[in-house]
Amino acid sequence: MYIGRVSGTVVATIKDEAFRGRKLLLVDHLDLDEQPTGAYDICVDTVQAGVGDRVLVLDEGNGARQVLRLAEAPIRAVIVGIVDELDKQ
Amino acid sequence: MYIGRVSGTVVATIKDEAFRGRKLLLVDHLDLDEQPTGAYDICVDTVQAGVGDRVLVLDEGNGARQVLRLAEAPIRAVIVGIVDELDKQ
Amino acid sequence: MYIGRVSGTVVATIKDEAFRGRKLLLVDHLDLDEQPTGAYDICVDTVQAGVGDRVLVLDEGNGARQVLRLAEAPIRAVIVGIVDELDKQ
Amino acid sequence: MYIGRVSGTVVATIKDEAFRGRKLLLVDHLDLDEQPTGAYDICVDTVQAGVGDRVLVLDEGNGARQVLRLAEAPIRAVIVGIVDELDKQ
Amino acid sequence: MYIGRVSGTVVATIKDEAFRGRKLLLVDHLDLDEQPTGAYDICVDTVQAGVGDRVLVLDEGNGARQVLRLAEAPIRAVIVGIVDELDKQ
Numbered sequence: 212m213y214i215g216r217v218s219g220t221v222v223a224t225i226k227d228e229a230f231r232g233r234k235l236l237l238v239d240h241l242d243l244d245e246q247p248t249g250a251y252d253i254c255v256d257t258v259q260a261g262v263g264d265r266v267l268v269l270d271e272g273n274g275a276r277q278v279l280r281l282a283e284a285p286i287r288a289v290i291v292g293i294v295d296e297l298d299k300q
Numbered sequence: 301m302y303i304g305r306v307s308g309t310v311v312a313t314i315k316d317e318a319f320r321g322r323k324l325l326l327v328d329h330l331d332l333d334e335q336p337t338g339a340y341d342i343c344v345d346t347v348q349a350g351v352g353d354r355v356l357v358l359d360e361g362n363g364a365r366q367v368l369r370l371a372e373a374p375i376r377a378v379i380v381g382i383v384d385e386l387d388k389q
Numbered sequence: 390m391y392i393g394r395v396s397g398t399v400v401a402t403i404k405d406e407a408f409r410g411r412k413l414l415l416v417d418h419l420d421l422d423e424q425p426t427g428a429y430d431i432c433v434d435t436v437q438a439g440v441g442d443r444v445l446v447l448d449e450g451n452g453a454r455q456v457l458r459l460a461e462a463p464i465r466a467v468i469v470g471i472v473d474e475l476d477k478q
Numbered sequence: 479m480y481i482g483r484v485s486g487t488v489v490a491t492i493k494d495e496a497f498r499g500r501k502l503l504l505v506d507h508l509d510l511d512e513q514p515t516g517a518y519d520i521c522v523d524t525v526q527a528g529v530g531d532r533v534l535v536l537d538e539g540n541g542a543r544q545v546l547r548l549a550e551a552p553i554r555a556v557i558v559g560i561v562d563e564l565d566k567q
Numbered sequence: 568m569y570i571g572r573v574s575g576t577v578v579a580t581i582k583d584e585a586f587r588g589r590k591l592l593l594v595d596h597l598d599l600d601e602q603p604t605g606a607y608d609i610c611v612d613t614v615q616a617g618v619g620d621r622v623l624v625l626d627e628g629n630g631a632r633q634v635l636r637l638a639e640a641p642i643r644a645v646i647v648g649i650v651d652e653l654d655k656q
Contacts (some may be wrong), residue, residue, distance in 0.1 A: 212413075212431040212465055214399070218332070219388035221303070224358045225381035226347060234357075235301075235369040237332065237388060243396070243415065243429055250358060251332055253301040258404060262389050267401045267431060268414075271465040273362060273451060286302055292403035298395035299415060300440050307510070308566035310481070314532045326481075326510065326566060331520035335512060340510055342479040342534060351567050362540065363500075375547040376479055390590075390608040390643055392577070421574070421593065421607055436582060445579045445591075445609060449643040451629060470581035477575035477593060478618050485599070486655035488570070490623045492648035493614060502568075502623075504599065504655060518599055520568040520623060529656050540629060554568055554627040 214241045214294060215268045217260050221253055229286065236260060236290065238268055241298055252288040260290050267292040303330045303383060304357045306349050310342055318375065325349060325379065327357055332388055341377040349379050356381040392419045392447045392472060395438050399431055407464065414438060414468065416446055419478055430466040438468050445470040481508045481561060482535045484527050488520055496553065503527060503557065505535055510566055519555040526559040527557050570597045570650060571624045573616050575632040577609055585642065592616060592646065594624055599655055616646050623648040 215238035223235065233255050240250035245265070252270060260266050270288045304327035312324065322344050329339035334354070335364045341359060349355050393416035401413065411415040411433050423443070430448060438444050448466045482505035485560065500522050507517035514534070519537060527533050537555045571594035579591065589611050596606040601621070608626060615623050626644045 213429070214431065215396055219386065221356070221383060222385040223381035223383045224347070225356065227380055227384075237331070237386070240380070242427065243417070249331065251302070253303065258402070267399070267403065269465060287358060292401035292408070294399060294401045296400040297397065297415070298399075309566065310534070310561060310565075311559045311563040312559035313525070314534065316558055319559070326564070328510070338509065340480070342481065376536060390610065391607070420605065421595070436580070445577070445581065447643060469583055470578060470586070471577035472579045474578040475575065475593070476577075486651060486653065488654075489622070489652040490648035490650045491614070494647055497648070501616065504653070506599070516598065518569070551621065554625060 212247070212267055212269050212291070213289075214297065215239055215252070215254075215266050216241055216247070217262050217264045217266060218251070219262060238288075238290065240268060241265070245297070249297075254288040254290050255286050256290050258290055258293055260293060265297070266290045266295040267294055301358050301380070303334070304328055304341070304343075304355050304379075305330055305336070305338075306351050306353045306355060307353060316335075327355060327377075327379065330354070333354055334386070343357045343377040343379050344375050345379050347379055347382055354383040354386070356383055362376065365371060390445055390447050390469070392475065393430070393432075393444050393468075394419055394425070395440050395442045395444060395468075396429075397440060402460040410461050413426070416444060416466075416468065419443070423475070432468050434468050436468055436471055438471060443472040443475070444468045444471055446447055479534055479536050479558070481512070481564065482506055482519070482521075482533050482556075482557075483508055483514070484529050484531045484533060485518075486529060505533060505555075505557065508532070508553040512564070521555040521557050522553050525556050525557055525560055527560060532564070533557045534561055568625050568647070570601070570653065571595055571608070571610075571622050571646075572603070573618050573620045573646075574607075575598055575618060587618060594622060594646065597621070601653070602639075606637055609640050610644040610646050612643055612646050614646055615650060621650040621651055621653070622646045
């Protein structure tokens with residue numbers, strides 16, 4: 212998992228039923244100084260995250276399907292939490 | 301998932317049945333400014349995408365097989381949608 | 390697997406039950422000279438690792454779920470051991 | 479999947495039965511200008527590819543096992559096709 | 568799979584039973600000129616490889632578990648062979 216920041220939204224025409232009603236968010240991958248690395252993922256949201264939120268992203272398909280309780284969703288990256296505190300020493 | 305742009309087509313001699321009748325597209329991986337990153341994938345199309353289209357790419361094998369409703373396709377990257385709007389803030 | 394060093398902790402609001410009571414640690418990916426590479430993972434701890442510890446990280450979802458004895462945890466990276474000795478020749 | 483070019487062969491002492499009689503090929507990962515990127519994979523061949531051939535490589539374990547019709551082969555990258563035409567626009 | 572060179576050993580305190588009695592080796596990822604790329608993996612050995620040996624590494628969890636005949640090992644990278652000959656053209 213990595214720390215990301217929600218930086219936008221995506222609207223797409225997708226036929227697969229698993230995406231119906233799901234919000235797709237652009238998430239910038241942050242480094243440990245909380246700066247964008249240039250990498251990103253288009254994520255499915257599970258925690259009502261909004262633009263600007265610092266989030267925890269799971270980037271693995273089998274786990275992503277499990278969070279969504281969908282055995283067959285064609286989904287790879289999911290926002291699983293909102294980061295409240297990041298304590299780097 | 302990432303945002304890509306279809307930049308061409310591939311014709312290949314493939315023995316595996318799962319590819320029969322499938323269109324293979326070259327897709328450039330875009331960054332969030334919609335510029336090519338230099339990375340690409342050869343993707344199976346599921347949404348009738350054409351060259352120049354901005355698409356949503358799923359790059360994970362188990363999910364890709366699920367989109368295609370094929371339990372055993374040797375496929376890893378699939379175009380799952382056409383991007384209508386990308387709102388980066 | 391790779392060698393990492395625990396560099397901090399993360400507190401997050403996560404709805405998924407699999408994270409209940411789990412400690413999330415920031416782990417810097419080390420190179421073989423034991424210097425940070427700039428990459429990191431947010432890992433679930435299984436060995437009571439603390440900040441500063443040199444650890445062995447498994448970064449693969451199916452294996453991570455197996456270490457945790459959870460068939461469905463949405464987890465990808467897990468600290469599986471404390472490194473006692475690293476003998477590079 | 480990516481486009482590669484077969485650049486050599488590997489002979490190795492491997493105990494696992496799944497490799498018996500399989501040809502292992504060195505494959506350079508090509509960019510879309512068909513230049514080597516510096517990355518490579520050791521691939522199992524399924525299409526009688528030879529040195530110099532431009533090939534389509536599937537780099538995902540579950541799919542690779544399916545191409546080979548082996549439920550348990552410890553194999554990750556497989557040459558699935560010979561590229562006949564690459565039309566980049 | 569990639570070509571690596573065994574460059575050392577790791578001793579770690581690991582609770583998971585799957586690691587009992589397994590030797591963990593540091594393996595440098597080699598490029599096709601047989602120079603280290605700077606990347607590495609901590610691998611489980613299956614072929615009695617020693618420091619300095621040029622080896623074939625499988626870096627995929629499901630395949631790694633299959634080589635070890637363990638349905639549930641939390642293992643991702645495994646040395647599957649000793650490279651006898653690398654013929655690059």
